[in-house]
Each structure stands twice: as C-alpha cells, then as structure tokens.
Amino acid sequence: MTDPAPASPPPTTAPARLTVLSGPTAVGKGTVSAEMRRRRPDLWISVSCTTRPRRPGEVEGVHYHFVTPERFDELVATGQMLEWAVVHGVHRYGTPREPVERQLAAGRPVLLELDLQGARQVRVAMPEAQFVFLTPPSFEELVHRLVGRGTEGPEERERRLATARQELDAVTEFDHVVVNDDVTRATGELMRLMGLQEQVA
Numbered sequence: 571m572t573d574p575a576p577a578s579p580p581p582t583t584a585p586a587r588l589t590v591l592s593g594p595t596a597v598g599k600g601t602v603s604a605e606m607r608r609r610r611p612d613l614w615i616s617v618s619c620t621t622r623p624r625r626p627g628e629v630e631g632v633h634y635h636f637v638t639p640e641r642f643d644e645l646v647a648t649g650q651m652l653e654w655a656v657v658h659g660v661h662r663y664g665t666p667r668e669p670v671e672r673q674l675a676a677g678r679p680v681l682l683e684l685d686l687q688g689a690r691q692v693r694v695a696m697p698e699a700q701f702v703f704l705t706p707p708s709f710e711e712l713v714h715r716l717v718g719r720g721t722e723g724p725e726e727r728e729r730r731l732a733t734a735r736q737e738l739d740a741v742t743e744f745d746h747v748v749v750n751d752d753v754t755r756a757t758g759e760l761m762r763l764m765g766l767q768e769q770v771a
C-alpha cells in the first residue's frame with residue numbers, strides 16, 4: 571500500500587490568472603482598466619497591436635503598438651497573435667501572444683481588454699482564463715457615455731450602438747458580469763474577481 575500523496579500547502583497568494591474584460595463600446599473598459607492599473611501597479615495589462623492611426627496624445631507601446639496592415643498580416647501569419655479581430659468595421663486589433671505567456675509564467679496577474687470577438691477566441695485558446703463582462707446600468711446611460719466622450723461623430727456612434735446591442739445579448743457567455751455604475755465600485759469588484767487586494771502605499 572502506498573502512502574497518500576502529501577497535501578500541498580494552501581497558496582499564500584492568489585494564483586496568477588488571466589482575466590479577459592469585455593463589454594460594449596463606451597461602457598468604461600478603458601476607464602476601469604486604468605483605475606485597476608493605478609490601484610495595482612503589479613497588474614500587467616496587455617498592450618494590443620492595432621492598424622488604426624494614432625490619435626493625438628497616444629503613445630506607441632503605451633496605448634497600443636501602432637502597426638501597418640502589412641506588419642499585422644505578418645504577425646498573424648507567423649502565429650504571434652493570441653487573438654485578433656476587425657473592430658467597429660474598419661481596423662484590426664490583436665493581442666501579442668508572447669508577452670501574455672511570459673507574464674503568466676512569471677506569476678503576474680494579467681488583464682486583457684478585448685472586444686467580444688477577441689474574448690471568444692481566447693475562450694478557445696485559453697479556456698482556463700476567466701471572462702468578465704462589463705455592462706452599463708442602462709442602455710440610455712451607454713448612449714450618454716458615448717456621446718459625452720465626444721470621440722465619434724453621429725454616424726460612427728450609430729454604428730457602435732448597433733454593435734453594442736448585439737454585444738449586450740452575449741452577456742450569458744461570460745463567467746461574471748460587473749455593472750459599471752460607479753468606477754471605484756466596479757474596479758473593486760473586478761479586483762476581487764482577480765483575487766487582488768488593494769495595495770496601500
């Protein structure tokens with residue numbers, strides 16, 4: 571008879587985990603991600619590649635890696651993208667695979683902010699990840715935020731809101747739903763889902 575395997579000690583910290591944050595346009599994904607980064611600088615948030623032009627104030631390697639369509643093709647063809655999608659009908663966005671794998675291997679918590687198509691691809695590629703859907707308190711509030719942000723004209727806003735209606739229907743595909751009624755509260759809920767405690771400076 572063999573002795574039972576010794577029980578492994580309980581983990582002293584939350585296990586490294588990949589979390590995918592998704593949700594419709596203007597729900598506040600960028601705002602909540604920035605607040606997460608502010609409250610937990612050790613959290614690693616992926617920097618995506620995009621073919622869309624850089625906006626004033628955006629910094630290469632911080633907000634995005636801005637690449638040509640040819641370079642994007644090459645990254646996809648050589649398997650360097652964990653996932654990618656055409657978002658809002660025009661430009662391509664994708665997550666470089668290697669940095670995500672490296673950060674997870676180093677034990678850091680990792681957050682990806684993706685559109686719904688990207689979240690679905692990661693579900694297939696990395697089913698052990700957890701999937702969080704950020705939702706607005708109401709559709710009216712989503713419209714209010716999109717208009718208030720002022721980054722799109724009326725035509726583009728209509729296009730995004732049509733996509734948003736479809737995306738909101740996909741909420742049941744996600745492991746958790748966080749209502750972004752208040753940035754501080756929603757960020758706290760996401761931190762708890764990621765097993766992160768507030769770090770007091």
Ligand SMILES: Nc1nc2c(ncn2[C@@H]2O[C@H](COP(=O)(O)OP(=O)(O)O)[C@@H](O)[C@H]2O)c(=O)[nH]1
Nearest residue numbers: 618619654655657663664665683684685687688
């Ligand atoms: N699939 C996928 N979507 C992404 C990626 N990076 C950003 N997005 C999504 O692309 C959309 C457009 O982002 P952006 O151009 O910054 O516009 P804005 O967020 O509407 O100001 C957002 O819904 C993001 O969640 C990525 O690497 N992959």
Ligand SMILES: Nc1ncnc2c1ncn2[C@@H]1O[C@H](COP(=O)(O)OP(=O)(O)O)[C@@H](O)[C@H]1O
Nearest residue numbers: 595596597598599600601715719750751752753
């Ligand atoms: N909880 C909230 N309450 C009110 N306004 C919010 C909240 N979260 C985000 N916003 C505002 O909504 C707009 C869209 O947020 P943003 O982070 O750009 O969305 P996304 O990245 O999902 O497209 C911004 O003007 C932002 O300041």
